[in-house]
Amino acid sequence: MKRLSFLFAALSLSTAAFAGAADDVVVHEPYVRLAPPNAQATGAFMVLRNTGSKDAKLVKADNPASRLTELHTHINDKGVMRMRQVPAIDVPAKGEAVLQPGGLHVMLIDMKAPLSEGQVVPITLTFDDGSSKQVDVKVVKMMSAAMPMKHGQH
Template sequence: MKHLSLLAAGLLVSLGALAGAADNVTVQEPYVRLAPPNAPATGAFMVIKNNGDKDVKVVKASNPASKVTELHNHINEGGVMKMRPVQAIDVKAKGEAVLKPGSLHVMLIDLKGPMKEGDSVPITLTFDDGSSKQVDAKVVRPTANPMPAPMEHKH
């Protein structure tokens, strides 16, 4: 009986460790950009808020809509913007990480099939303590960037 109690206590400690960072994190406005037909990849964006007292890191993301999922950032390399994988996305204590186009984001690579506007993609974020949180990201059509107002030339 004593062994069973120790096993149960160990299991509870393990489950508590899995809850960890994920319990202190909320995700707002998750969405996946609708990819053009036959596009091999797209991005997911969201605001990750850390309500806890300790910094956390998102170290992995996964989803069933693509064969590969990576954490990415855009960097300026010699005046050229390039996408690069990152090992983790830091979310400071009582802070947030904003994943947006042209910045940090989740890449969905080698899409398994076409997505439709309004579909929902479950994305699981895994944190550095092993805990995880699933968010449902709605597939949305990218909004067109507004054209700058025409310049008026006066003589």
């Protein structure tokens, strides 16, 4: 009986170890920008709200629609806005990170096939504690989608 109790205790501790930032970070208003038919890249945007008491860091994103997925931001390089990959996106405890056009975002690069309006792209977000969550993100046509996003050099 002691072994069984020990096993249950160990299992509950290991489950607690996996319950991390992914459980505390809530995703609001996610969308993928519909890109022109021949575009090789597009962006995913959302608000990440951390309901937990510890800071979280988004360190990776992945999806089945593109061959490469990166975390990006825009920088002003001598008056020219350029996209650059970032190693992580901080989501402060009891705070939020806003992923939006012209700022932080998830970049879907080298599309496997054109996306269509209303299509859902599952994006897996992975945090620095190893926890992850999948978010179903709808493809939305935007006014600015007429201009393809330009992927800058890293």
